[in-house]
Amino acid sequence: MFKIYETELAGRKLSLETGKMAKLANGSVLVRYGDTCVMVNVTASKEPKEGIDFFPLSVDYEEKLYAVGKIPGSFIKREGKPSDKAILTSRAIDRPLRPLFPKDFRNDVVVVATVLSVDQDNSPEVAAMIGASAALSISDIPWGGPTAAVNVGLVKGEIIINPTESQRNSSDLTLTVAGTSDKIAMIEAGANEVADDVMLEAIKKAHEEIKKICKFISKIKEEIGKPKFEYKSFAVNEEIYNFISENYKDDMKIAVKEVDKQVRDENITKLTDKINSEYEERLGTEKFEEDKCQIGEAIYKLEKKIVRDMIFYEHTRVDGRALDEIRPLSCEVGILPRVHGSALFTRGLTQVMSIVTLGMASEEQELDGIDTETSKRYMHQYNFPAYSVGEARTSRGPGRREIGHGALAEKALVPVLPSKEEFPYSIRVVSEILSSNGSTSQGSICASTLSLMDAGVPIKRPVAGISTGLITDPENPDNYVMMTDIQGIEDFFGDMDFKVGGTEKGITAIQVDIKVDGLSYEIIKEAFERTRNARNYILNDIMLPQISEPRSEISEYAPKIITTKIKVDKIKDVIGTGGKVINKIIEETGVKIDIEEDGQVFIYGKTSENAYDALDMIEEIVREIEVGGIYYGPVTRTTSFGAFVDLGNGREGLVHISQIADEHIRRVEDYVKIGEKITVKVIGIDAQGKINLTMKDLNTNKCENKEDFEKEVNNNAKFIKENVTEENKENFENSEEE
Numbered sequence: 001m002f003k004i005y006e007t008e009l010a011g012r013k014l015s016l017e018t019g020k021m022a023k024l025a026n027g028s029v030l031v032r033y034g035d036t037c038v039m040v041n042v043t044a045s046k047e048p049k050e051g052i053d054f055f056p057l058s059v060d061y062e063e064k065l066y067a068v069g070k071i072p073g074s075f076i077k078r079e080g081k082p083s084d085k086a087i088l089t090s091r092a093i094d095r096p097l098r099p100l101f102p103k104d105f106r107n108d109v110v111v112v113a114t115v116l117s118v119d120q121d122n123s124p125e126v127a128a129m130i131g132a133s134a135a136l137s138i139s140d141i142p143w144g145g146p147t148a149a150v151n152v153g154l155v156k157g158e159i160i161i162n163p164t165e166s167q168r169n170s171s172d173l174t175l176t177v178a179g180t181s182d183k184i185a186m187i188e189a190g191a192n193e194v195a196d197d198v199m200l201e202a203i204k205k206a207h208e209e210i211k212k213i214c215k216f217i218s219k220i221k222e223e224i225g226k227p228k229f230e231y232k233s234f235a236v237n238e239e240i241y242n243f244i245s246e247n248y249k250d251d252m253k254i255a256v257k258e259v260d261k262q263v264r265d266e267n268i269t270k271l272t273d274k275i276n277s278e279y280e281e282r283l284g285t286e287k288f289e290e291d292k293c294q295i296g297e298a299i300y301k302l303e304k305k306i307v308r309d310m311i312f313y314e315h316t317r318v319d320g321r322a323l324d325e326i327r328p329l330s331c332e333v334g335i336l337p338r339v340h341g342s343a344l345f346t347r348g349l350t351q352v353m354s355i356v357t358l359g360m361a362s363e364e365q366e367l368d369g370i371d372t373e374t375s376k377r378y379m380h381q382y383n384f385p386a387y388s389v390g391e392a393r394t395s396r397g398p399g400r401r402e403i404g405h406g407a408l409a410e411k412a413l414v415p416v417l418p419s420k421e422e423f424p425y426s427i428r429v430v431s432e433i434l435s436s437n438g439s440t441s442q443g444s445i446c447a448s449t450l451s452l453m454d455a456g457v458p459i460k461r462p463v464a465g466i467s468t469g470l471i472t473d474p475e476n477p478d479n480y481v482m483m484t485d486i487q488g489i490e491d492f493f494g495d496m497d498f499k500v501g502g503t504e505k506g507i508t509a510i511q512v513d514i515k516v517d518g519l520s521y522e523i524i525k526e527a528f529e530r531t532r533n534a535r536n537y538i539l540n541d542i543m544l545p546q547i548s549e550p551r552s553e554i555s556e557y558a559p560k561i562i563t564t565k566i567k568v569d570k571i572k573d574v575i576g577t578g579g580k581v582i583n584k585i586i587e588e589t590g591v592k593i594d595i596e597e598d599g600q601v602f603i604y605g606k607t608s609e610n611a612y613d614a615l616d617m618i619e620e621i622v623r624e625i626e627v628g629g630i631y632y633g634p635v636t637r638t639t640s641f642g643a644f645v646d647l648g649n650g651r652e653g654l655v656h657i658s659q660i661a662d663e664h665i666r667r668v669e670d671y672v673k674i675g676e677k678i679t680v681k682v683i684g685i686d687a688q689g690k691i692n693l694t695m696k697d698l699n700t701n702k703c704e705n706k707e708d709f710e711k712e713v714n715n716n717a718k719f720i721k722e723n724v725t726e727e728n729k730e731n732f733e734n735s736e737e738e
Helices: 084-100 124-138 165-169 196-224 238-256 261-283 285-314 400-416 440-454 488-493 521-543 568-575 577-589 608-622 706-714 717-723 726-737
Strands: 003-009 012-018 027-033 036-048 057-063 107-117 148-155 158-161 173-179 184-194 329-333 341-347 350-359 378-383 426-435 464-472 480-484 496-502 507-514 560-565 592-595 600-605 630-639 642-648 651-656 677-685 691-694
Touching: 003 196, 012 124, 012 196, 027 124, 036 124, 057 084, 057 124, 084 107, 084 124, 084 173, 084 184, 084 400, 084 507, 107 124, 124 148, 124 173, 124 196, 148 165, 148 184, 148 196, 158 196, 173 196, 184 196, 184 400, 184 521, 196 507, 196 521, 238 261, 238 285, 261 285, 261 488, 285 464, 285 480, 285 488, 329 440, 329 521, 341 440, 350 440, 378 400, 378 440, 400 426, 400 440, 400 496, 400 507, 426 440, 440 464, 440 496, 440 521, 464 521, 480 521, 496 521, 560 608, 568 577, 568 592, 568 608, 577 592, 577 608, 600 608, 642 677, 651 677
Parallel strands: 057 107, 378 426, 651 691
Antiparallel strands: 003 012, 012 027, 027 036, 036 107, 148 158, 148 173, 173 184, 184 507, 329 341, 341 350, 350 426, 464 480, 464 496, 496 507, 560 600, 592 600, 630 642, 630 677, 642 651, 677 691
């Protein structure tokens, strides 16, 4: 049955429609928010996926370019692989949903959010997150929602829920918050060094709106929601778990209490082999083969319980650190000789190398998506090879995790980058993960800050990143223990990975992954405090002693750049017919040139000399002919009434016969000849643009030798410094040699 439910979100109508489209899906909702329309469909397999120890949830956010009236720019003219923005949105949808599925659920679940129409004032990402919650809530798929989500902006100090496009353009905060009626389930943020208390207040205001939407979805669920279907449970067999726990609990505790990750992994492998061998010996091969899969899951469950209990009850971490203690840190800069900037950052067994490349403004990344962002000049990419975790796998290109981690580091650094006017380069940073034992994304932030400073990029302030973890009491989630700088095992077995990047001044990026049903304000506040203290330590005690400020000069291997601005109507003169003029400049100087529509010119050369040579040529082309200006050029033709002189850039002026010499002359050719280079002065420009010149009172035309000429030139500073262009001087010098 077709139903429409309406409410208000941030002063605008939000409607959910169901029962009209995609009737074969387990749950389907069309979300309308302003003119933004997103259809969300959820489906589940009838049978569980065998042989896996995780819940197989897939979320796809599909950007359709017809939603903004665009034809895809690819050769085949259809949407291809998802954009980075679509992948990041898929991850944002996934994070608050996943913890609310049953822990023993192994059926495939697929959530597809298709963007059908986009009104830039009303976020399709928010519509998709709300739609996914609503579709799951009314479906027969087991799920513990609802959840809801909103965006938050900070405009002139005012917190704005779901800011419009114009508000987003001037906002100091891009924050997405998702949650249930009781707790916060997901935080994703990019910020211009926002203070902790302001960020917490923004999260609280977001939660107030989230509660309203959750209540709205709950009412829809009560009215039309389907009963949840029964599923096969994949909970660990209690009998097998109890057997292993009773017999090997002490062995497991000894095995996990090891500083070195490799040794700890070897300990677990040896203990696993011991358990399997003794289980088979006691209960027989047939029973062992029957229970083999369950034994593995029981061992994992025991290891998880041991690690969690140690932290929660004993406040002891597997590597012996205190709860607020950071692993050993070190960093280096300038480690690669030919790149434009490089750095190595090490935190325990996590090691990241970041490399900076500076390029032309035209080398910025072009974006073909459904929002108004068409390009970006700062690109941060993150690579996670298999060798970083000691595995033998070939590289298959970046996955969703790599794209997500790269985007987080990018968000953290964008607020401190210089503007295009201050530093007119495109900037690419690549973070290579050399070794991974947790918090590689935060290590990428630190390494990339160092490499940018090494490259001479004038960032406003250095940025560091750190994460905190959480262990909650299963009997009472309000009882918890928090850890600073979590390593891999604490991430796997813990309840939270709360990542924060920022400067001494404030937060620049947040990403929160949780495995419980939500976080309280108290937990968020403590996480902010811990990460602030930790990043200040990393900045002041580790990073700044290595490099205290950006280098004053960029690398000798980076392109040298100078800029100028010309009148828009002069762009065509610099480019020339078919690019003839600009290509001639490029060929003669070896530079690269970008000219933007507003007349901004960027010149990139291997050396500053090359760039300035090109600048001189461009300035000569666009230079205005002015009355009183002195020029040096060849005579192009003579007539009975005077001589025409080439002033450069296709402009000619006339020296009337009366302006050639002080005395009366009969024939122009007696004083000047075609091809001869002479010095002239502009004495007038008429309404039609005709230029009148004189040779009088310019003694340089009368010099008989180089010495006399140099003497006259030295007596005329204005001639040298202001009026003779680089091209004229070159012509002048050539004439002298002749």
